[in-house]
Amino acid sequence: MSPETAATAPREFKTDTLFINLGPQHPSTHGVLRIGLTIEGEVITKAVPDVGYLHRGTSKLAEVRGYHHCVVLTDRWDYVSAMPNNLVFCLAAEKILGLKVPPRADAIRVAMCELNRLASHLLFFGTYGIDTGAITPFLYAFREREMILDLFEMVCGARLTYNYIRLGGVMVDVTEDWIAKCREFLEYFKPRLDEYDTLLSFNPIFMARTQGIGCISKEVAVNWGLSGANLRGSGVNYDVRKADPYCGYDQYQFDIPLGKTGSCWDRYYCRVSELRQSVRIVEQALDKLPAGPFMATGVAKVPKPQPGESYAHVEASRGDLGIYLVADGQASPYRMHVKAPSFINLAILQELLAGRKVADVIAVLGSIDIVLGEVDR
Amino acid sequence: MTQEDLLSKLAAKLPHLEKAAAPVKDYLTMRMGSADDLIPSAKVLKDDLGFDYLEMISATDWLGAVKPEGYIRNPNPNVFLAEGATPQSIPTATPGYNYRPMFGVLWLFGNIPERARLFLRLEIARENARVPSLTGLFKSADWQERELYDLMGIRFEGHPNLIKILTPEFTQGHPLRKDYVHIKDKYDE
Structure with a gap:
């Protein structure tokens, strides 16, 4: 009887599920997000997103700070698109304080928020390319994004955390020089959109990696x-700028791009189409920028509002921020x-990833477009 | 849909809801009498009235002024203060304000085609605070209820996975409660 060797021994095949950690430090998680993935071969059976690594307790901090101080806290939620954060806190506080914002301030706020949406969507466009294996778009997107950040730096001195929108108006007025620079940028930017x-x-490679992947139906999205x-990519026509207008958005002409199938590509293309609409809004805001004060009168240094409750929400770059x-x-x-x-958009990941292939995880996660500063607050 | 239309529809379908005395400014706010009304009301709102979009769940601790001991360091430092100027004081209780040992829980429902929005409010006792979970009807309740459980300590009964979400596992207590006091942990020194 010949001795048993490795070659002749009967092979035992067995399959087992494998647990892998994605993150918390990984470039494609866009921050400190950990996803616990249970995989069976190539297929994900369970995905558990784990958040909280960047929790700074801004709600608790706000309870001992003045209303003006709280605007500074808001910058740190969605740090790649901080203008809408400033705006939503100011809108809620102005409601409760009964402040009336002058029309010029409203127009400046709209222009700034839309420019910030451009910057934020450009970051998404660049990083989503990297997520799906295309490095080049990132360089193009950042070239343009840098110009927008320069515009912000010019008007308020900061590149990411602006604290520009204040209770009752904005920090400083925009100058003629700034408006000219902004128009120059928009003229430069418009042909770039076709390039993207x-x-x-x-x-074709990008479309193959994203079309038909991570589909969310209308009902599931709602x-x-x-x-x-993420919602509009599934074809639901919901945009706070139209549904519950603020800052005079009802006077601007713009369309809401909608997707059809709710796949990664649809969500991606909704954002890219929104770039065009944001350019339109900024142009209109600059065209009809009314003269007058940029700050309401009678804003107290230490506001003490009457008891009450208020809710304000805006269409921030990542969705309905309230x-x-x-x-x-x-x-x-x-x-x-x-x-x-x-935070709310990310929760769907546990359902979306189950049953998909490992290679799709980053494509799906990137298409949801999260910022961990806002998830964890 | 205007607020009056919505109010008359609600009166027909959900007569046990009453208009809140102190509403959220500019929005229709309804008050529920007991926690048992929540799930039937949410069902009617979702299936019959088209409020199938649960936008937000929030809660407020009505106990009183926040305790400074709940913060790790000086909660309101101002390093830019001029010599001799008084720093802004930590908030104290406002005399005459209706503080009470209750949690106010707030749900915000949206009706996307009708562009309508409705706040639903419920007050529960602070001791052993429990509310039914809406996860069976709205998936968006999942993480939001976990957040409130973590930060406020309200138990959502029927939630399939009610565990901490934002604070680390060594944090004791629920930081957004007004009487929260920080207990030193391994990262404090």
């Missing part, structure tokens, strides 16, 4: 409470609740 489409949007381009504010007559908010779109 040829570079990435209709690139049930999970998605908002922003603030619920309670005042009890003190100089600090009694309670500030942030309805953060990234």
Whole structure:
């Protein structure tokens, strides 16, 4: 009888599930997000997103700070698109304080928020290219994004955390010089949008990696409470700028791009199409920029509103960002609740990833477009 | 849909809801009498009235002024203060304000085609606070209820996975409660 060797021994095959950690430090998780993936071969059986690594407790901090101080806290939620964060807190606080914002301030706010949406969507466009294996678009996107950040730096001195929109108006007025620079940028930027489409949007490899992947139906999207381009990518026409207008958005002409199938590509293309609409809005805001003050009169240094509750929400770059504010007559908010779109959008990941292939994880995660500063607050 | 239309529809379908005395500014706010009304009301709102979009769940602790001991360091430092100027004080209780040992829980429902929005409010006792979970009807309740459980300590009964979400596992207590006091942990020194 010949001795048993490795070659002749009967092979035992067995399959087993494998647990792998994605993140918390990984370039494609866009921050500190950990996803616990249970995989069976190539297929994901369970995905558990784990958040909280960047929790700074801004709601708790707001309870001992004055209303003006809280605007600074808001910058740190969605740090790649901080203008809408400033805006939503100011809107909620202005409601409770009964402040009336002058029309020039409203127009400046709209222009700034839309420019910030451009910057934020450009970051998405660049990083989503990297997520799906295309490095080049990132360089193009950042070239343009840098110009927008320069515009912000010119007007308020900061590149990411602006604290520009203040209670009752904005920090400083925009100058003629700034408006000219902004128009120059928009003229430069418009032809770039067609470039992006040829570079990435209709690139066959990119489309193969994103079309038909991670589909969310209309009903599922609404049930999970998605908002922003994630909801519109599924074909639900919901945009706070149209549904509950603020800052005079009802006077601007713009369209809401909608997707059809709710796949990764649809969500991606909704954002890229929104770039065009944002350019239109900024142009209109600059064209009809009314003369007058940029700040309301009678904004107290230490505002002490009457007891009451208010809710304001805006269409931030990542979706419907809301603030619920309670005042009890003190100089600090009694309670500030942030309805953060990234946090609510991310929850669907556990359902979306189950049953998909490992290679799709990053494509799906990138298409939801989260910022961990806003998820964890 | 205007607020009056919505109010008359609600009166027909959900007569046990009453208009809240202190509403959220500019929005229709309804008050529920007991926690048992929540799931039937949410069902009617979702199936019959088209409010199938649960936008937000929030909660407020009505106990009183926040305790400074709940913060790790000086909660309101101002390093830019001029010499001799008084720093902004930590908020105290406003005399005459209706503080009470209750949690106010708030749900925000949206009706996307009708562009309508409705706040639903419920007050529960602070001791052993429990509310039915809406996860069976709205998936968006999942993480939001976990957040409130973590930060406020309200138990959502029927939630399939009610565990901490934002604070690390060594954090004791629920930081957004007004009487929260920080207990030193391994990262404090």
